[in-house]
Amino acid sequence: MAKGFSVRSQPGFVFIALLCFFLLYLPIATLVFYAFNAGVSVAVWEGFSLRWFQSAMHNTQVQEATLRSVFIAVTSAFLSTIAATMAALATTRTANYPGLTFKYAFINQPLMVPEIVTAVALLIVFSRIKIWTGYSGIGYLLAAHTAFCIPFAYLPIRARLENMDLTLERAAADLYATPWNAFKRVTLPLMWPGIIAGFMLAFVTSLDDVVITEFVKSGGQETLPTYMLGQLRRVVTPEINAISTVFLAISILFVTIFFFLNRKKV
Amino acid sequence: MTTVREIAEANVQREIRRRWLLTAPALIVIFLAAIGPLFVMLLYSFMVKGDYGDVKFGQFSLDGWFNVFFTRDIFDDTLTFADAHLSILWRSISLSLITTVTTLFFGFPTAYFIATRPQHQRDTWLFVVTIPFWTNILIRTFAMQEVLRNEGIVNSALMAMHLINSPIQIMFTNWAVLFGMVYVYLPLMVLPLYASMEKIDFRLVEAGYDLYATRIQVLRRIIIPLVNPGIIAGSILVFIPSLGAYVTPRVLGGGKSMMLGNLIELQFGQGRDWPLGAALSITLMVVVTLALLVYVRNASKGEGSHG
C-alpha cells in the first residue's frame, strides 16, 4: 500500500463536513453580529453598540425565561436519556417477541403527532389535573418535555446498540461477572457515544420547544422560545440577540473547558 | 425434580419480565404525557365544534372526520373531494422527503468526519455541531432570514463576486423553506449517524482496500451497510417530525403555501375547528404509525442476536 494512504478518508467528505460547519455557523454569526447593533432592528445595521447587552442585563423577564429553559432542558434530557437507554436495551438485539412492535411504536409515538395536537391535548388534560390538585408548578412542563424527548434519545442509542458485538458481554459472563457488572463495565462504556448523542439531541429538542410549552405553561413559567414567540407579532429587538450571544458564549466556554478536561485523560 | 424444560421456561419468563421492567419508565412517561392525552383528542374529533374554538362537549358529530375527506362549497353547498387537503399532504411529503435526503447528504460526511477524529476529540466536535442549536429555533430562523433575504449575505456575496446582477428572490420561496428545514433537522440526522459510525471497525475497511476495492466501493459495500441502523434512525427522526413542521415553513415560506402542520394548526387557531384538527392529526398519526410498523416488522425479521 502506498504510504500516506488513509484507510479512513473518503473523497470529498472532509470538504462537505467543513462546508457544513461553516453553513451551520453562518446564521449564528449574523445573530451575534446584530447583537451589537446600535439601531433597534435585527436587520438594519446602524453601528456598534453594547446597549442591547445592557438592556438584557436589566430585563429580568428574559433572564428568568432563559434559565428556566435551560433547567427544563437539562432535566428532561437527563431523565429521558435514562428512560431511553433502558428501553433500548430491552428492545434491541433480540429476535422479534410479542410486544416488541408495540413497544417500538409506543416509544416513537411522540414523533408522529404534530406538536400542536399534543399541545392542545396536554392543555386539556393537565388543566383538569391542575384544577383538581391545585399544583401548577413546573412538573407539568418537565413531564411533557421528558415524554417527547424520549424518542429523540432512544433512536441514536438504539442505532448504537444494534451493531454491537454480544461476544464481549458473553466473555464477561464467562469470567463470572454478574449481569450488573457486565453492564456497567462492558455494555455501558460501549454504548456511551450513543448515550451522549441521545442526551444532546434530547437537550436541543427540549430547548427549542415552542408549541407544547406555550400551551402547557402556567402563570410565570415563560421559557425563552415562548417569550420570543410572544414578541414575534409585535417587535423583535436585538435584545434577544444579546441574550442568545451571552448564552452561546457560556456554552462555548463550557465546551472549551470540557475539551481541556478530556485532553488530560489521554 | 425440575426438568431442563422448566428451567428454560423460567428463564424465558424472567427475560420477559426484565424487558417489561426496562421499558416501563419510558412507557409510563409517554403514556402520561403524550399518548394518554391523545385519547382526549380522539374524543374531540367526534364532537361538535364550538362557536369560538374548543368543542361543545357531549354533543357528538361526524363532521370533523367528514371534513377531512370532503369539502362543502361555501355558497352553493356542493360536495367535493377535499383535494386541497390532498395537495397539502403531497406538498408536505415531498418537502419532508427532500429534507431527509438533503440532511443525509450533508449529515453523512459530517458524522463520518467526527467519528474519524481522534478519540478524545470526538465529544468536543459533537458539541461544536450542536452548539448552534442551543440558540432557539425562532431566533435561528430569524438569523436565517438575514442570510437569505435580498440584501442578505448570500445575495450580497454573489453580487460582490459578479455572479449575478440583481438579487435572487430566495426568501419566501420553497428553497428558503428547504434551507431552513435542513438547518433545523441536521442534528437529528448527524447524531444517530455518528452513534452508529463511531464503532466502525476500520479493519473491515482496510480489508476491503486489500482486496483492491476503490474508495467508492468501500463506501457503498462496507461502510454504508455497517452504518445502516444510524441511517434508518436519522431518517425517521427527520422525516416524521418534518411532516408536522409549521414554524419554519411559516416564517421562511411566508405563510402563503400551506403545509400539513400549518393546516392542522389553523384549525386550532383562527380556523376554529378543533374536531377537524383532531381528525386530521389522528389520520396523519395512523398513516405514519403503520408505515413505521411495517419497517420494524421487516427489520426485525433479519435481526437476531449477533454472535
Added chain:
Amino acid sequence: MKVKLKLLMAGIAFFATAGIAHADGELNIFNWGNYTNPDVIKKFEEKYKVKVTITDYDSNDTALAKVRAGGHGFDMVVPSGNFMPIWISDGLLLETRPDQMENFKNVDPAWVNVPYDPGRHYSVPWQWGTVGVVVNTSKYKGDINTWDIIFKTPDELKGKVNLVPEMNDVMDAAIKYNGGKHCSLDKEVLKKARNTLVNAKPNWVSMEYSTIDKMVKGDFLATSDWNGSAMRQRLQNPDIKYGYPKEGFTTWMDNLSVLKDAKNIDNAKLFQNFVMDPENAAGLSAFARCGNGILGSDKFMPADMKDAPELIIPKAMEGHYEFATACPPEVTEIYTKIWTEVMK
C-alpha cells in the same frame, strides 16, 4: 459526567426553593408579547410591594383556549375588543367595576360605552389603534389611502406586498372593499369578498406578522398593518407612510381585565386603577406606540408621538371607519370558511 450531575443537582435545588418561596403580594398578568412597559410594571411593583409576572401569548385564540381550560394561574388578561363578548359570555371575567375606581374619571368618554363592555364594568382601556395600509412611498407615488394596494396591487408594488393574516381584519377589509358592512351576511357581498381575496393572493409575496424589519429593509414595499407597527417603520425609514383606506377600516382596542378565578384579585384591581392614571397610560403608549384612551396622557407622551399621523385619524376619514366588534357565530363561521379557503 460528574460535573454535569453536580450542576444538575444545583439547578434543581435552586428552582425547587425558588418555587416555594412566595413573594408577599403577587400579580400574574397574561398579555400579548412585548406589550407591557417594564418601567410601568416596576413603578407598580414599588408602589404596592407586589411581585408581577408577565406571561405572553401571541394570539387571542391561544389566550382564550388556555384560560378556558383552567388551572392557568393568571390573574389578568388583555383581550381585544372583538373577543371580549366571548370572554364575558363564557363567564371568564370578573366584574370588577372599574367605573367605580378612583382613576376612572380620566378615561376618555369616547371609550367608556364600548359595545362589548358598556359603562366599563369589566375592563379598562389598554391600547387602541387602527388597521390600515403601509407603503414605501419611494417606490410608489399614488394614493395610499385605499385597499387597492392590497387587493388590486399597482404594478410598481406587485410581488412585494404582504398581508397580515389576521382573519377578522382581512375579512372586514375585503367586505368593506366590496361595499358591504361589518358582520355582513349578504351572500353576494361575501362571494365578491372571497373572489377579491383569492384573486389578489398571487400578488402577495407572503402572509405574515413580522413586518417591521421587512418593510424597513425593502423585502416588502407595502403591507396591511396596525398603526403602531407603521409608526415604528416610519421612524426607521421616513419614506414609509401609513394610509387610512377610504373604503373603510377598523379601529381596535385591547382591554385589561381580571379573570374570574384570579388568585390575587385585590392586586389586580389596583393595577386596573393604576393603568387609568394619565402618566402610566402614557408610559404604556410610549412602549407599544399606540393611543391609550386616557385623557390627559398627552402631556406625558414622548415627543415623536405627539403629532404622529398614525395616531390621529384625519378629519377626512371620519365616518370611514368602524370599531371592530364580534360578529354572531353564524357570521363568524362563514368568515372562517372563506378564510380557510383563502389560506389554502
